[in-house]
Amino acid sequence: MILQLLFNGLVSGLLLALLAVGFSLIFNTTRVFHISHGAFYVGGAYAFYAILQSFQSQSLLFIVLSAFVALLIVMLVASIIEILIYQPLARKKSGQGITLISSMGVYLFIINGIATFFGNETKSLQLSSGGSIFLSNLVIAPVQLLQLLVSLFFLVLVLFVSRARWFLGVRAMMSNESVASVLGVNTSLIRLLAISFGSALAAVAAIMTLYDTGIDPQGGMAITLSAVVAVIIGGSLSLRGTIFASLGIALLQTATAWFLSSQWKEGMTFVLLILVFFWRTEGIVSYKMRVEEQ
Amino acid sequence: MNYLLHILVMAEIYIILGLAMNLLAGYSGLLSLSQAAFYGIGAYATALLLVHTGYSFPIVLGVAVLINLIACIPVIVFSIRFRDLFFVLATLAWQVIIFTVLYNWVSVTNGPYGISGIPKPVIFGYPFESLPQFTLLAGALCALVLLFFYGLHNSPLSRYFQGVRDDQLVMLSFGKNPGYYKAIAISISAGVSAIAGALFASYYSYIDPTSFTLDESILILSIVLIGGLGTIRGSVAGALFYVLLPEVLRFANIPDAFAANLRMMIYALILILMVLYRPYGFFGNYRFE
Numbered sequence: 001m002i003l004q005l006l007f008n009g010l011v012s013g014l015l016l017a018l019l020a021v022g023f024s025l026i027f028n029t030t031r032v033f034h035i036s037h038g039a040f041y042v043g044g045a046y047a048f049y050a051i052l053q054s055f056q057s058q059s060l061l062f063i064v065l066s067a068f069v070a071l072l073i074v075m076l077v078a079s080i081i082e083i084l085i086y087q088p089l090a091r092k093k094s095g096q097g098i099t100l101i102s103s104m105g106v107y108l109f110i111i112n113g114i115a116t117f118f119g120n121e122t123k124s125l126q127l128s129s130g131g132s133i134f135l136s137n138l139v140i141a142p143v144q145l146l147q148l149l150v151s152l153f154f155l156v157l158v159l160f161v162s163r164a165r166w167f168l169g170v171r172a173m174m175s176n177e178s179v180a181s182v183l184g185v186n187t188s189l190i191r192l193l194a195i196s197f198g199s200a201l202a203a204v205a206a207i208m209t210l211y212d213t214g215i216d217p218q219g220g221m222a223i224t225l226s227a228v229v230a231v232i233i234g235g236s237l238s239l240r241g242t243i244f245a246s247l248g249i250a251l252l253q254t255a256t257a258w259f260l261s262s263q264w265k266e267g268m269t270f271v272l273l274i275l276v277f278f279w280r281t282e283g284i285v286s287y288k289m290r291v292e293e294q
Numbered sequence: 295m296n297y298l299l300h301i302l303v304m305a306e307i308y309i310i311l312g313l314a315m316n317l318l319a320g321y322s323g324l325l326s327l328s329q330a331a332f333y334g335i336g337a338y339a340t341a342l343l344l345v346h347t348g349y350s351f352p353i354v355l356g357v358a359v360l361i362n363l364i365a366c367i368p369v370i371v372f373s374i375r376f377r378d379l380f381f382v383l384a385t386l387a388w389q390v391i392i393f394t395v396l397y398n399w400v401s402v403t404n405g406p407y408g409i410s411g412i413p414k415p416v417i418f419g420y421p422f423e424s425l426p427q428f429t430l431l432a433g434a435l436c437a438l439v440l441l442f443f444y445g446l447h448n449s450p451l452s453r454y455f456q457g458v459r460d461d462q463l464v465m466l467s468f469g470k471n472p473g474y475y476k477a478i479a480i481s482i483s484a485g486v487s488a489i490a491g492a493l494f495a496s497y498y499s500y501i502d503p504t505s506f507t508l509d510e511s512i513l514i515l516s517i518v519l520i521g522g523l524g525t526i527r528g529s530v531a532g533a534l535f536y537v538l539l540p541e542v543l544r545f546a547n548i549p550d551a552f553a554a555n556l557r558m559m560i561y562a563l564i565l566i567l568m569v570l571y572r573p574y575g576f577f578g579n580y581r582f583e
Contacts, residue, residue: 033379088570096379097325097582101519102569104512108562112555221508225390228383267394270387274368277376277384 003138005258006251011144013250014151015205017243019227020234021158022201024242027231028174029194032086033100037202037227038220039110044074044203045215046114049123067207074203075196081106082195087188107221115217124214147208154204155243162239170194222266226253229273299429303497305537306429306436307490312517312529313443314486319515320523320580321452322479323459324373328385329514331392332484334506335365336491338396341409341501351415351496358488365392366484373480374473389511396503408502415496432493439486443526446482455479456524459580516565522578531576536561 019041026034048070055062085106089099133140161167170190172180181187205223209215226249234245252272253265311333318324339358343349349357372384396403403409414423415431422431446452454475457465462472495501513536521532540557548556573581 033382085566085570095582097382098569098573100325100379100382101515101582102566104516105562105566105569108509108512108558109566112558112562116552116555116559218509225386232383261398263398264394267391267398270390273387274384274391277380 001137005254007138007140007144009251009254010247011147011151012254013247014155015147015208016223016226016230016250017155017246018151018201018205019223020230020242020246021155021239022198023224023227024198024231024234024239025158025194025201026198029170030082030086030090030191031096031099031177032090032195033096033103034195034198035100035103035221035224036081036106036110037199038222038224039107039114040074040078040199040220041202041206041224042114042215042217042220043077043110044070044200045206045210046118046123046217047073047203048207049125049210050118052125067204070207071200071203074199077110078196078199079192082192086195087191090191111217111220118217120217122214122216122219123210125211127211143208143212146211150204150208154201158201159239225266226250226269229269229276232273233276296425299425301537301541302429303425303432303493305534306432307493307497308514308517308533308537309436309530310439310486310490310493311514312521312533313439313526314483314490315514316518316521316523316526316529317443317446317455317479317483317486319518320525320528320578321455321459322476323580323582324476324479325378325382325515325582326369326385326480326483327382327508327511327515328369328389328392329483329487330506330508330510331389332362332366332487333491333494333510333514334392334396334503335362336488337495337501337506338403338409338491339488340492341412341495342402344413344496345409345411351417351492355489355492358492359485362484362488363481366480369484370473370477370480373476386508386511389508393503393507396506403503406502406504408500409495410500412495412499412501414499428497432497435489435493439489440526440530442486447526451475451478456580513561516561518575520565520568520575522575523582524580525577528575528577535576 019037023034023037026032026037048067051066051069052063055066057063085102086099089102127142127146132142133145162170169180169185172183172185173187173190177187202224206215206220227246230246230249231242233249234241234243249269249272252268256262256264256268311329314332315326315329318326318329336358339361340354343354343357344351347354368388369385372381372388376384397405399405414421414428416422417431422428454465454470455478457468457470458472458475465472465475494505517532517536518529519532520535521530522528539561540553543553543557543560568575575581
């Protein structure tokens with residue numbers, strides 16, 4: 001039973017880590033507090049769902065292909081948002097408060113657009129094949145296996161890419177954008193790449209969730225907020241810290257759902273966030289307080 | 295006629311909420327996302343007291359305001375300890391926690407099923423049962439709140455709030471403690487939100503937690519952002535705009551199934567355009583950097 005709880009926590013933690021890593025990439029490069037991450041999460045799942053429903057094909061190749069098309073759609077929309085909204089705001093040197101508000105606007109717009117077209121009901125898909133795997137007293141559902149493998153693949157890919165030589169430019173931009181751009185780093189291209197690939201990571205997690213519990217249009221906010229908490233707790237610039245924090249949060253949420261009720265999950269996550277805030281205030285915000293103000 | 299009165303009541307409730315939000319976001323520069331929590335606590339306190347104890351409406355309203363003053367203490371602590379994005383996240387966390395409690399504390403709040411049969415307000419033996427009477431009551435309360443904020447706007451206290459918003463260091467060097475003024479602003483804002491919550495609860499005679507979600511907080515914030523920060527006519531204009539927008543859509547013959555979502559889409563679009571091209575809103579005199 002404890003083993004099962006740990007395993008469920010691990011799987012949902014890896015999914016959460018996909019979102020959190022995406023959010024972290026976007027936040028650290030663009031300084032946009034990307035609340036609309038949740039909208040791209042839901043949007044990716046619905047794009048995938050719409051493609052599958054309109055062609056009614058069950059072949060594996062087709063499913064993988066339509067997942068890629070859904071990711072491309074998400075990346076395209078994210079790039080449009082970046083070019084039309086975030087970049088003009090960044091050019092005006094707007095603060096984080098105002099970009100956060102614009103991101104909320106984007107969130108409301110996309111979510112309600114999806115709800116207008118698809119309705120407010122929960123959408124879910126069934127995996128066509130495979131039975132559960134039984135390991136002594138651990139039951140692994142086929143969906144969980146899929147989630148485990150796919151999210152591990154993408155997380156390892158991200159960690160691998162973050163070691164690459166060209167990623168140094170991104171790191172330079174994370175620590176100081178203006179100096180990086182003076183030294184010849186193409187900051188606007190990196191912003192665009194970070195936003196589109198970060199959103200695509202969220203969409204991957206969403207497509208996996210679609211096969212499991214399903215997704216409704218309003219469901220993006222809760223998991224995005226959990227991801228934000230993971231980014232803060234994990235330390236802003238460390239991808240590994242973010243992944244470990246996601247696992248911890250997912251474990252806490254699974255345990256809460258197990259022992260209390262699944263409705264307490266979010267509340268527990270945010271109690272944790274407030275505790276971390278008081279315990280360790282440095283982290284995600286780059287703002288340095290003047291000594292007199294502390 | 296009833297239709298117009300219903301719109302009027304909604305407008306009055308949202309004007310009160312907008313004014314309360316404006317005191318935080320516009321005057322004190324605190325981007326708080328927990329306004330719907332205070333609105334909800336006010337509504338729940340009113341509903342529970344009216345249903346279970348049978349005190350008259352003014353006493354219940356007073357108790358609801360008091361409960362909100364207690365519930366806003368964490369936000370005061372956040373405002374003193376955290377700045378900028380940290381404060382936004384902390385208030386967001388408080389909003390989610392309050393919502394979770396309202397949703398799960400079944401023995402008191404009846405959880406997701408909500409509280410029904412909330413009686414209409416009775417003040418000094420005079421019942422406000424029919425819609426015109428209720429509109430009058432809400433209008434009177436709204437006018438009182440407007441008067442209060444008008445007085446506040448012209449008072450020295452308002453200058454202190456704006457001073458804290460613009461430069462804390464200067465306020466400190468004048469011997470004014472910024473945390474003290476933030477605490478006053480947050481308490482007033484939470485207390486006034488309780489009035490809106492009380493009106494909401496007794497108007498609908500049924501409440502459930504879904505009226506007080508994070509989305510509602512975002513909406514209340516966007517009302518003052520669109521209307522304009524730091525002025526009274528800004529919040530009034532924002533609230534009227536928010537309440538009247540769906541009625542305009544109704545005349546455009548849009549089916550009800552889409553109307554709610556379409557309204558939010560248009561609203562979000564206007565919010566984005568405002569942020570990009572007119573950060574002061576309709577009538578604001580302050581904008582977030």
